[in-house]
Amino acid sequence: MRSGDSDDRRSRTATLESFADTIVPGEKRTPDDRAIAGAATGGGAVAAGAVELLEQPAPGLAAGLDHYAAGLNAHAEAYAAEHGVDLETGLPAFVALPFEHRTALVARLTAPGHPEKDGWVLLALFCTMAFDTAPHMRTADALAAGHPGLATMGFAPPQADGLWRFGEFSYGRQLADLHPATTPSGSPA
Amino acid sequence: MSAEESTDVLVVGSGFGGAITAYHLAAGGARVVVLERGPWLEGKDFEHDFLLGSSYTRVFDFVAGDGMSVLSGNCVGGGSVVYFAALPRAPRFVFERHGSIGRRMWPAALSRDSLDPWYDRVAEAIPVRKQDWSDVTYAGGLWAAACHHAGRTANPVPSGVDNSLCTNCNWMMAGCRFDAKQSLLLNYLPGAVAHGAEVRPLHEVQRIERTDDGGYRVHYDHVDGVDYRVHTGSGTITAKIVVLAAGAGATPVILQRSEEGLGALPHAVGRYFSGNGERLNTAVVNEDRVREVLGLDRGDGRAYLANQIGKGPVVASWDRLDAALPEYERFSLEQLYFPPGLGTILAQAAGPAGSPSWFGVAKKEMLRRWQSWLTVFEMVEDDNEGVFGPPPPTGNAYRISQQMLGRGTLSYQPTANTKRAWALADAEVKDILERDGLATVTPWTNDVVGAYTVHPLSSCRMGDDPATSALDDRHELRGHPGIFVTDGSAVPGALTVNPAMTIAALAERAVPGIVEAARARGVQVTYGAPLPGSGTTGPMVRSAP
Numbered sequence: 027m028r029s030g031d032s033d034d035r036r037s038r039t040a041t042l043e044s045f046a047d048t049i050v051p052g053e054k055r056t057p058d059d060r061a062i063a064g065a066a067t068g069g070g071a072v073a074a075g076a077v078e079l080l081e082q083p084a085p086g087l088a089a090g091l092d093h094y095a096a097g098l099n100a101h102a103e104a105y106a107a108e109h110g111v112d113l114e115t116g117l118p119a120f121v122a123l124p125f126e127h128r129t130a131l132v133a134r135l136t137a138p139g140h141p142e143k144d145g146w147v148l149l150a151l152f153c154t155m156a157f158d159t160a161p162h163m164r165t166a167d168a169l170a171a172g173h174p175g176l177a178t179m180g181f182a183p184p185q186a187d188g189l190w191r192f193g194e195f196s197y198g199r200q201l202a203d204l205h206p207a208t209t210p211s212g213s214p215a
Numbered sequence: 216m217s218a219e220e221s222t223d224v225l226v227v228g229s230g231f232g233g234a235i236t237a238y239h240l241a242a243g244g245a246r247v248v249v250l251e252r253g254p255w256l257e258g259k260d261f262e263h264d265f266l267l268g269s270s271y272t273r274v275f276d277f278v279a280g281d282g283m284s285v286l287s288g289n290c291v292g293g294g295s296v297v298y299f300a301a302l303p304r305a306p307r308f309v310f311e312r313h314g315s316i317g318r319r320m321w322p323a324a325l326s327r328d329s330l331d332p333w334y335d336r337v338a339e340a341i342p343v344r345k346q347d348w349s350d351v352t353y354a355g356g357l358w359a360a361a362c363h364h365a366g367r368t369a370n371p372v373p374s375g376v377d378n379s380l381c382t383n384c385n386w387m388m389a390g391c392r393f394d395a396k397q398s399l400l401l402n403y404l405p406g407a408v409a410h411g412a413e414v415r416p417l418h419e420v421q422r423i424e425r426t427d428d429g430g431y432r433v434h435y436d437h438v439d440g441v442d443y444r445v446h447t448g449s450g451t452i453t454a455k456i457v458v459l460a461a462g463a464g465a466t467p468v469i470l471q472r473s474e475e476g477l478g479a480l481p482h483a484v485g486r487y488f489s490g491n492g493e494r495l496n497t498a499v500v501n502e503d504r505v506r507e508v509l510g511l512d513r514g515d516g517r518a519y520l521a522n523q524i525g526k527g528p529v530v531a532s533w534d535r536l537d538a539a540l541p542e543y544e545r546f547s548l549e550q551l552y553f554p555p556g557l558g559t560i561l562a563q564a565a566g567p568a569g570s571p572s573w574f575g576v577a578k579k580e581m582l583r584r585w586q587s588w589l590t591v592f593e594m595v596e597d598d599n600e601g602v603f604g605p606p607p608p609t610g611n612a613y614r615i616s617q618q619m620l621g622r623g624t625l626s627y628q629p630t631a632n633t634k635r636a637w638a639l640a641d642a643e644v645k646d647i648l649e650r651d652g653l654a655t656v657t658p659w660t661n662d663v664v665g666a667y668t669v670h671p672l673s674s675c676r677m678g679d680d681p682a683t684s685a686l687d688d689r690h691e692l693r694g695h696p697g698i699f700v701t702d703g704s705a706v707p708g709a710l711t712v713n714p715a716m717t718i719a720a721l722a723e724r725a726v727p728g729i730v731e732a733a734r735a736r737g738v739q740v741t742y743g744a745p746l747p748g749s750g751t752t753g754p755m756v757r758s759a760p
Contacts, residue, residue, distance in 0.1 A: 049574045050582075066579050084267035086444075086616040133571045138662050144279075144622065147663055148615065150574060151560060158555035158582070159265035161272075166264070179555060179585035182523055189263050189392065191382035192524040197511060200348040201359035202369035205533045211338060212345035212373040213304035214533045214547075214712065 039077055041095040041118045046076035048128045049153040060117060063125035069174025076156035085152050094149055105131045222248045223738040225433050225454035227420045227469065230293020231715060232460030232702030234403040235722040236729060241410035242744030245733060248452060249412055250435050252419035253289035257400050261390030265556065268441065271389035272618040278464055278611065282665040283490055283601055283627030285464040291416050293462065294715065295398040296390050299527030300375035302343045302716040304334050308538035308545065309710050315598045320707040322679045322688035333720035340746040341397050346371035350378050352525030353513065357589055358550035359530045360509040365647040369532045372549065376526055385525050385552050406747030419610055420469055423457060424476025431457045431697065436609060442617040446609065455736040456697050456729065463488065463671035463704035465611040470675065472606040481693045483685040484675050488601025488625060490668030491594055492709040494637045496644045497562040498589040498654035499581060508651045522588045527552050536711055543596050543636045547712050548644060551592040558590060561659040561667060573660050589654065591644050595636035597709045599673055601627040627665060670714045675704035689728035697732060701725050
């Protein structure tokens with residue numbers, strides 16, 4: 027029973043990782059990594075902590091993750107049948123789907139008009155946020171730890187007190203003519 | 216059994232529409248209670264942190280609708296705490312707009328000339344400052360230089376930021392840590408509290424009903440301070456006057472839910488919603504071309520690489536705010552900053568045709584150049600095409616996350632006029648920024664969460680025509696004397712510029728009429744208090760939660 031539970035959990039995690047990796051792709055953790063397809067260099071949403079974020083209570087999706095994973099795999103099976111893609115056995119169907127097909131399936135699930143669009147967009151939004159903002163960590167800590175998303179974007183670190191200040195911020199000169207109808211208070215006429 | 220609580224004036228919401236009216240009514244002697252659904256944070260409470268549960272997610276609301284998502288404040292001070300403090304006045308032609316109804320939308324009593332004295336008052340109270348080129352950030356300077364290169368003008372935008380305190384940290388959407396942004400927490404609200412107004416955070420108004428004596432009973436829930444999906448109690452307060460200022464995404468929903476207890480509502484409640492015609496474009500600039508073509512250099516070898524640095528929008532191009540142009544062809548283009556997450560998710564990569572644009576491989580490549588991004592904000596004339604569906608059980612959305620994220624009932628299907636206006640503005644941005652290889656520009660996608668507005672308007676609007684407006688020109692809800700609406704929902708239509716200044720001026724203008732109505736209902740209140748300022752306000756003291 028316990029072993030079955032942990033198998034289910036591993037399958038769920040791998041499926042969610044594959045989804046996150048489709049949203050923001052990254053490099054494989056090991057040569058035989060299946061959840062991460064290795065479609066891009068550097069860490070992607072998985073390395074950024076997408077699954078950890080989804081499992082936290084704050085986003086409000088944790089209770090639905092089993093359902094999300096099952097749904098993804100059901101869609102992947104249907105997609106594979108439709109496109110004649112042979113899925114490797116022993117893997118969750120979405121994980122077994124080649125990267126370009128995962129991408130096409132996610133595009134379909136999140137497109138206007140798909141009946142399940144809202145749910146898949148929600149999952150994608152949090153996967154994106156895991157990469158772009160690391161909202162499961164203190165931002166200063168995430169930067170100090172080399173969070174792959176913030177590092178990829180070149181997000182500048184804070185000062186020693188954990189706050190951001192930019193002393194140099196302006197080219198310091200007039201760079202355009204003002205609109206001729208500007209009022210004395212600086213508004214449009 | 217204890218007596219039911221009562222007050223003279225019950226104000227729903229503490230943004231511009233609520234704080235300004237609360238100040239004047241309290242200063243004039245009325246008993247004022249302000250119910251605010253969000254928390255009360257100030258100064259040092261505002262964190263530089265994207266962590267869920269930090270001030271950034273506590274003070275914001277993101278409500279996804281069908282075709283339109285709305286970002287708004289959720290805290291004491293409302294939109295003023297999370298906004299960018301860009302405070303231009305609306306151009307003269309805006310007040311003459313016909314929009315979707317084929318005749319003037321604004322009440323005859325309102326024009327730029329008649330509103331200017333009220334704009335002046337707000338400018339003094341906030342205060343609003345003209346910005347100098349030395350205040351303009353790298354991003355604003357880049358936008359100005361590109362506009363100039365393309366033969367356009369560009370203006371530093373009047374602002375509510377005290378530049379002597381500003382650190383250009385660009386965290387202002389999470390609330391200003393340094394009190395540089397002059398939110399309502401620094402002027403009208405402490406003024407109101409000093410005059411005895413009670414501001415109660417985490418009190419979410421659900422509905423209003425009429426009482427036997429012609430007053431109103433306001434029903435509210437206590438909202439948990441961490442998990443906004445959890446309500447920990449409820450209560451009621453009766454009032455002689457109700458000022459509704461919950462924001463254009465919430466005011467009509469409260470009224471819809473109140474229809475049983477109030478009686479029939481004007482047809483325009485929950486209709487004619489405008490997203491202020493907003494749309495965003497992201498330019499990924501070519502650093503070499505910025506140096507070569509525009510001659511820009513930060514002095515350390517970098518031409519730009521400064522997306523993160525600044526204080527939101529500082530420069531706008533107003534060339535298309537031309538009264539001679541036909542309606543739906545007038546718009547402003549404003550340089551803007553959105554933090555990662557809100558500012559990155561909907562940006563589209565210019566990848567190969569057929570590949571996904573908002574996620575995937577090409578999008579990640581685009582993110583690698585994030586410091587070279589320049590966001591341009593379009594404010595066009597839309598068609599007031601938003602309509603709210605039946606209200607959710609509580610609040611203005613079905614909350615999904617503990618904070619911030621919910622699903623609302625707003626439906627917005629842009630008309631051909633709105634789509635064409637966006638296309639014209641997109642083309643203008645492209646013409647300016649792709650000239651001579653300066654940048655690659657793409658609009659944000661509307662396919663994921665619909666269009667996206669940070670300036671919801673018009674969902675309970677004023678006008679002279681009862682068929683197409685919910686309020687008269689004094690902001691009173693038609694058929695419901697004593698209920699006034701003073702937030703962005705009262706604004707008749709898109710303004711082509713940031714609307715906070717206009718919402719605030721309209722609230723200032725509404726006060727004498729509300730005072731008169733209160734006096735007619737036996738409230739001992741006068742009008743004419745000086746504007747809040749150092750002479751009239753003391754330190755802010757938080758009421759008990």
